[in-house]
Amino acid sequence: MTSGAPSDWYRWIPEQISARDYELLPEDFCRTIEVVDGHIVKCESPSRLHNRVARRIATHMEAGRKPEPCLMVDTDVDVRISDVPLSLRRPDVIVYRCLDDDAKLYAGDTVLVVEVVSPDSSFHTDTVEKKAAYAAAGIPVYLIVFLTEAADGIELIEEYRLSEGRYHLVCLHTRRLTVDSPIPVDIAFGDLASG
Missing domain, CATH: 3.90.1570.10 (tt1808, chain A)
Structure with a gap:
């Protein structure tokens, strides 16, 4: 987990995130998402x-x-x-x-x-x-x-x-x-x- 992120980080995610908010998210979570106009879009696992x-x-x-x-x-x-x-x-x-x-x-x-x-x-x-x-x-x-x-x-x-x-x-x-x-x-x- 990236330092600075709360241990219950998933409750902390705001509806619209900033670049700073994104930097605080755990790296393994960031690998599963994209962000469009500040909104998190979950990416499905590919075949x-x-x-x-x-x-x-x-x-x-x-x-x-x-x-x-x-x-x-x-x-x-x-x-x-x-x-x-x-x-x-x-x-x-x-x-x-x-x-x-x-x-x-x-x-x-x-x-x-x-x-x-x-x-x-x-x-x-x-x-x-x-x-x-x-x-x-x-x-x-x-x-x-x-x-x-x-x-x-x-x-x-x-x-x-x-x-x-x-x-x-x-x-x-x-x-x-x-x-x-x-x-x-x-x-x-x-x-x-x-x-």
Whole structure:
């Protein structure tokens, strides 16, 4: 538990939290939530397929990194959209400009985010709410991965690029994820999802 948080911290959480309130929450609890306009949004545990796809996308992006410009790849970490009101999201995969490990990761440092859609729970959040929030925050590239029950596990991946303050669909990836920038990736869907 983060120092300063009361032992019965769950009773202490206000209806709308500030950035300071968030810092007082236990780290293990923070890993299970997002904050939208100061309101806590509980995130459901993703499926094994969801986690596998996100991890493999991150691994391939990590392998494609070049020393310049300095970019980092991570999974499931806070991206600070705004401080007041506090808004932060936890994309499944994040590519961002190099920062110290203890520095807060802001949307302005982020160059690409990936969300893996869980059809039964996160479809509207990932395709509408997060798409609007990431565009408004100026994140240049947004990939949305749609899972399926089919053998390869992925139905399609939508690639959006930011232009004039909003996302424009530039590619529907149907068998392979092939992206040139900010990090080159070329991988078959089956290799992303197979067990």
